Amino acid sequence: MKSSEFPSGKSVALLLDPDKATGKSLDSLLEVACEAKADYIFTGGSLTFRSIDVLIDYVKQRCSIPVVLFPGNLLQLTGKADIILLLSLISGRNPDLLIGNHVIAAPFLSGLREKLVPTGYILINCGNKTSVEYISQTEAIPSDKPDIVVATALAGEMLGLRMIYLEAGSGALMHVPSEIIKEVRENISLPLAVGGGIRNSENARDIFRAGADMLVIGNGCEKNPQLLRDVCLVRDSLR
Numbered sequence: 001m002k003s004s005e006f007p008s009g010k011s012v013a014l015l016l017d018p019d020k021a022t023g024k025s026l027d028s029l030l031e032v033a034c035e036a037k038a039d040y041i042f043t044g045g046s047l048t049f050r051s052i053d054v055l056i057d058y059v060k061q062r063c064s065i066p067v068v069l070f071p072g073n074l075l076q077l078t079g080k081a082d083i084i085l086l087l088s089l090i091s092g093r094n095p096d097l098l099i100g101n102h103v104i105a106a107p108f109l110s111g112l113r114e115k116l117v118p119t120g121y122i123l124i125n126c127g128n129k130t131s132v133e134y135i136s137q138t139e140a141i142p143s144d145k146p147d148i149v150v151a152t153a154l155a156g157e158m159l160g161l162r163m164i165y166l167e168a169g170s171g172a173l174m175h176v177p178s179e180i181i182k183e184v185r186e187n188i189s190l191p192l193a194v195g196g197g198i199r200n201s202e203n204a205r206d207i208f209r210a211g212a213d214m215l216v217i218g219n220g221c222e223k224n225p226q227l228l229r230d231v232c233l234v235r236d237s238l239r
């Protein structure tokens with residue numbers, strides 16, 4: 001698939017954590033993802049113990065859903081994914097996550113340019129300190145400061161990034177507030193991905209209606225694969 005076609009329309013991504021996505025639970029999640037026609041399978045994590053390459057190989061043997069690398073750090077880079085999110089953590093002020101790691105990764109990524117989607121990654125504090133905030137050593141934007149989120153997303157667009165990703169963090173107590181998504185949507189024209197804390201189909205409907213193009217769901221689907229089916233149905237009803 002071409003990175004210029006990513007993401008296409010309202011879409012749903014299942015996030016697989018290489019440490020948790022194993023055995024029978026992985027098989028049944030993949031079965032549901034195929035049946036429900038999930039659009040993408042994301043993989044990556046703030047901190048991973050198991051191999052992402054092994055997981056991608058396994059997923060590719062079992063289904064044809066495009067795999068998107070959502071790298072938590074340089075060690076997770078791989079050419080096996082169909083799409084690679086080139087993340088810049090623009091809500092933070094950690095220079096490594098704004099440019100340092102990109103410089104280190106550039107020689108490796110230069111042969112994979114057609115897979116890259118430069119993405120402005122924006123952390124929003126949705127009630128608890130998440131792993132991504134701790135591991136990145138950055139501060140998330142408070143959820144009652146939509147103006148800061150909008151200005152950050154606008155800056156990302158002006159810098160030429162190709163997607164904005166609003167992240168509450170894996171296992172967040174609540175998802176990114178719809179009001180924030182709406183305001184960002186009204187101010188930028190880039191594709192908008194939203195993830196973290198999505199636990200039911202009402203959450204999904206609210207987030208899509210607020211203007212998100214792509215929803216990314218991890219924990220909720222691991223605990224209850226039916227959630228993936230329900231969210232895909234919401235997507236279908238809005239397409």
Ligand code: 1GP
Nearest residue numbers: 170171195196197218219
């Ligand atoms: C992807 O971090 C999220 O952006 C995934 O969060 O595990 O809470 O769905 P959940």
